[in-house]
Amino acid sequence: MLKPMRKLFDLSLPEENSRRKTIAVVMTVILAGLLTLWGIHGIGEYGIALFLFTPLFIGANPSILYGWRKPITRRDAFLLGLLTLGIFMAGLVLFAIEGLICIAMAAPFALFFMWIGSLIGYAIINKAPNNAPTATLLLVAAIPAMAFVEKDIEPALTSVTTSVTIVADPHTVWENVIAFPRMGEPEEFIFKTGIAYPVEAKIDGMGVGAIRHCNFTTGSFVEPITVWDEPRLLQFDVAEQPATMKELSFWDVDAPHLQDYLVSKKGEFKLTGLPGGNTLLEGTTWYCLRIKPAFYWHLWSKGIIHKIHARVLNHIKTNAEMEAYQIKYTKPHR
Structure with a gap:
């Protein structure tokens, strides 16, 4: 499983920096958007999966993709996450998934966990780069898994x-x-x-x-x-x-x-x-x-x-x- 994933990373991520950054951001936004739609309309849950795990993924995944076999700084990781989060939130408004007020309410929480995610992505790509494909898979899988778990928790x-x-x-x-x-x-x-x-x-x-x-x-x-x-x-x-x-x-x-x-x-x-x-x-x-x-x-x-x-x-x-x-x-x- 890991070898095909590493090969896919090598084939889909170009060497040129600007193109790689674009692909890293766009792929993350698309994945986050699809998972958000699934969580809201499919699973029916507004919770930790959406407001914590999704910003973590948005912060970590662009750094993992961009930094695959390339050097990346902590600042680069944060700016990539910030750009991705901004485009993701704009997409929610553009496609009438959310309105401006709810986006503003969620923004402080999302920004904090995006920053945490960028640190996680930076750490993975610098300390355990061979595990980067596995980390991406785990981050993607964690979002719907958490949504299914918290769906059955009754509110107080x-x-x-x-x-x-x-x-x-x-x-x-x-x-x-x-x-x-x-x-x-x-x-x-x-x-x-x-x-x-x-x-x-x-x-x-x-x-x-x-x-x-x-x-x-x-x-x-x-x-x-x-x-x-x-x-x-x-x-x-x-x-x-x-x-x-x-x-x-x-x-x-x-x-x-x-x-x-x-x-x-x-x-x-x-x-x-x-x-x-x-x-x-x-x-x-x-x-x-x-x-x-x-x-x-x-x-x-x-x-x-x-x-x-x-x-x-x-x-x-x-x-x-x-x-x-x-x-x-x-x-x-x-």
Whole structure:
């Protein structure tokens, strides 16, 4: 197996540097692209295979191919990996596989592991050059193998809680929790990038079994009420949810992760009376994240959910405080 692979390397890699660099980069981009499509649409996994092993491969493989029977420096290895990663990411956008925002989110992680990969490729080609074909095969095989392994790992349930103090009594706040009028346009930059954000909430019915609709820019969260403890606690399940965002792209991107990879399970609003007739309002969302590595993507998901919570809670705060002010200071005309 190794002899044919070495012969293939010799035949397919020209001596001239610029041509060899082009072949090394193009072959790596094509392989990485095919493996990415297989992982996303075939295996159905956004995980370590995509966000860790693929950048490792992109960093290592160009150095292995370019450095086959040729000297290569650590700097050359890094620049080759950087060029390959840049072309690969541009290809994802060009062929509407991913949008600009998701590429930007993944970029720090991808850059780090591309750099690690370039060091691995440099080490292989300088310390064990005869093993270069084997290393390429192992790197290629590791990506789908990892995707199949992590496909069956169930994500953990995670919660995010955000709170705000409102200068209004719990009963006034409650009326603005169960439903609230349309909000203004967001000022936060993150909501101008395509991330879905809430615009209004409506409710059909009262008490347990009522259906609350929290409407976002991409659709509606359908929330059957499971606990109605007025004016202290409102809990609900999430029966349906819309896409998490609309990708920034030159084309219409419909990546699978927009639908089924950040899944809200349930939520609650907890109201606690404070001295002076004020209210502490806490909003909590429980969700599962199927994108891995979880520790990295939770940094993004928790931050975004906090922003969504803050938009809702501050809107409730503004409306409730306005109502409380009118009740307190506006007297009927005689």
